[in-house]
Amino acid sequence: MKHFASFFLILLPFYLLSCSTDATQDEEPTPDPDPDPPAEIPQDRYFPSIGSNNWETIDPELLQWDLAQKESLLAYLADTGTKGFILLKNGRIAIEEYMNDHSKESNWYWASAGKTLTAFTVGLAQQQGHLDITKRSSEYLGVGWTSIPGDKEFLIKVENQLTMTSGLQALNFDCITPQCLTYVADSGSRWAYHNGPYTLLQRVVSTATSQEYDTYFDTELKNKIGMDGFWSTTNGLNSVYFSTTRSMARFGLLNLNNGSWDEIPILTDMDFEAQMRTPSQDMNLSYGYLWWLNGQASFMAPGAQTVFDGPLVPNAPADLYAGLGKNDQKLYVVPSEELVIVRMGEDSGENLLGPSSYDNELWGYLSAMMNL
Numbered sequence: 001m002k003h004f005a006s007f008f009l010i011l012l013p014f015y016l017l018s019c020s021t022d023a024t025q026d027e028e029p030t031p032d033p034d035p036d037p038p039a040e041i042p043q044d045r046y047f048p049s050i051g052s053n054n055w056e057t058i059d060p061e062l063l064q065w066d067l068a069q070k071e072s073l074l075a076y077l078a079d080t081g082t083k084g085f086i087l088l089k090n091g092r093i094a095i096e097e098y099m100n101d102h103s104k105e106s107n108w109y110w111a112s113a114g115k116t117l118t119a120f121t122v123g124l125a126q127q128q129g130h131l132d133i134t135k136r137s138s139e140y141l142g143v144g145w146t147s148i149p150g151d152k153e154f155l156i157k158v159e160n161q162l163t164m165t166s167g168l169q170a171l172n173f174d175c176i177t178p179q180c181l182t183y184v185a186d187s188g189s190r191w192a193y194h195n196g197p198y199t200l201l202q203r204v205v206s207t208a209t210s211q212e213y214d215t216y217f218d219t220e221l222k223n224k225i226g227m228d229g230f231w232s233t234t235n236g237l238n239s240v241y242f243s244t245t246r247s248m249a250r251f252g253l254l255n256l257n258n259g260s261w262d263e264i265p266i267l268t269d270m271d272f273e274a275q276m277r278t279p280s281q282d283m284n285l286s287y288g289y290l291w292w293l294n295g296q297a298s299f300m301a302p303g304a305q306t307v308f309d310g311p312l313v314p315n316a317p318a319d320l321y322a323g324l325g326k327n328d329q330k331l332y333v334v335p336s337e338e339l340v341i342v343r344m345g346e347d348s349g350e351n352l353l354g355p356s357s358y359d360n361e362l363w364g365y366l367s368a369m370m371n372l
Contacts, residue, residue, distance in 0.1 A: 045338070046091035047253065047262040050226035055246070058092040060369075069369035070095070076365050080328075080358065081346030083108055084245030087366075088340040091253050098245070100345065107229065107242045108344040111325025112354055114241035116276075117221070117251065118201050119162060119290035120259075121213075123272040124220050131208035133158040137197075140204040146181035156187040158204055161197045162289045163280040170194035174237040191283035193302035193353065198290070199239050213239075225250050225261045245344050252333050252340035277321040286312045292355060294320040302353040312355055315363035317372060324354040330362070337372065 041062055048055040060070055074097060077085050083102035087095040098104060110117075125131050131140065137156045138145060146153050146168060160166045167187040172180040174195045181196060202213040209216045214231050222229065227250050229243025254260075255277075259267030267273055276289040279296060284307075286292060286299035295318030298307050313320060316332070323331035327347035333340055348358040366372070 042090060042092070044090065045257060047257075048091075048226065048250070050224075050261075052226075053246075056092045057096075058089055058094050060094050063089060063094065064371070065094075066369050066371065069365065073365040073369050076362070077343070077345075080348040082343055083345035084342065085344075086245050086249045086340075086342045088249055088253060090338045091256075091340075093249075096245075102345075104246065105244060107244055109234070109325075109329065110241040110243070110248065110323070110331075110344075111327060111329045112195075113248070113323035113325035113329045113331050115198060115290040115325075116255075116323035116331065117217070117241055118198070118205075119276055120251075120255075120267060121205055121217050121221055122158070122162065122201055123259075123267050123269055123276070123289075125205050125208055125216070126272065127267060127269040128220075131158065131204065133162060137161060137200070137204065140207045141200060144178060145200070146183075147178045148181070148183040152183055152186065156197075158201070159280075160187045161201050161204070164191055164193055164198070164284070164287065165189075165281055166194065166197040168194060168197060170196075172196065174199070174235060176200055176237055188281070190305075191281060191287070191300055192305070195238060199237070202239055221266070224264070224266055225254050227251060245342055248331055248342045248344065249340055252331050252342065256333050256335060256338070256340055283307075288321065290323075292322045292324050294318055294322070299355075301355055313359045313363055315360050315367050322359075324356075324359070326353045327351070328356060328358045330359070337370070341366070 046056050061067060077097065078099045081100060083098065083100055083106070085095065085097045086093060122133065126133055134157055136154055137158050138153055140158070143150065156166050165188050167183065167185040167190050169182040169184050170192045176196045176199050184190060205216060206213040227243060227247040229241055229247050231239050231241055234240050254266065259265070259273050276291050277293060278288055279285045279293065280288050284300035285296035292312060294311050294313045294316050296311060298309055299312045300307055311318065317334050317336055319336045320332055320334045322333070328343065328345065330343040343362065348356065350356045350358070
């Protein structure tokens with residue numbers, strides 16, 4: 001086991017996810033003014049209306065946050081290439097900032113933070129009886145979806161695709177064709193961050209539901225919580241979600257509320273909901289069903305087979321779980337503090353696929369501001 005400090009020095013570089021940073025804009029209704037913040041701290045959890053840009057706010061001063069530390073946080077965000085930043089407290093916007101030529105209406109890519117959307121969608125498809133994650137992946141992808149021997153391919157289940165334990169070679173990171181999907185180990189015996197098998201989960205959903213993945217996603221998730229955005233590919237192989245910063249915040253709020261939008265149940269399979277945010281295997285304790293988990297005894301990272309001692313983000317609350325994407329796309333959910341935090345923007349300097357030192361640095365500023 002290595003010490004946490006060595007984590008960012010030995011990661012293998014990845015350059016296979018090349019995302020356009022040109023903002024693409026969806027058509028939106030004329031923005032409504034956000035209502036005035038409350039005079040007292042509300043204890044209920046707020047949900048913005050569907051089909052409206054109206055979103056309640058809450059004053060950080062009312063929350064007794066350190067306003068000097070808030071200014072330090074905003075300066076740090078601007079200096080590290082941030083485009084959009086939102087902090088929700090009990091669902092209300094405490095901080096919302098756009099910088100570096102970005103706006104509330106601008107779209108940006110989620111990168112691998114969007115894996116959380118696919119995990120949720122797989123859960124919906126299973127809940128509705130379309131698929132079973134304990135079944136062989138070949139039942140949905142067809143025999144020969146890899147180039148490994150049949151008896152080894154039959155070991156791979158949909159759940160292995162959700163947990164990065166397919167056992168397939170990850171060097172051809174984004175490739176989804178059989179010739180790229182070669183054998184390294186039996187499924188379930190090795191954790192390795194690999195985009196190809198993950199991306200094929202969308203084909204699993206499409207086959208199981210007999211419709212395009214985008215159509216199912218829009219109908220069963222996106223439209224039900226008022227998100228905007230779209231799936232696209234940046235290299236002909238991957239599938240990347242683009243949206244406004246507020247849409248990522250909406251999805252975070254849905255997860256904070258355990259899969260329901262206000263009183264409207266969406267993902268009601270509480271076992272699957274729990275599995276997304278608890279250790280999914282015993283190799284990388286800090287990985288659930290495509291969500292990263294804080295507060296565990298150890299963690300692994302993309303591009304390495306090393307196990308690092310300590311929690312993923314020491315400066316953050318232990319119950320944080322996160323969608324983490326290349327170039328520091330961040331979605332943090334902290335149930336104990338009723339927080340959803342979104343950071344979209346340029347790479348802060350490390351060019352890493354998921355976790356980076358930026359997580360801990362950012363949470364240093366956040367914790368100081370919120371007195372955590």
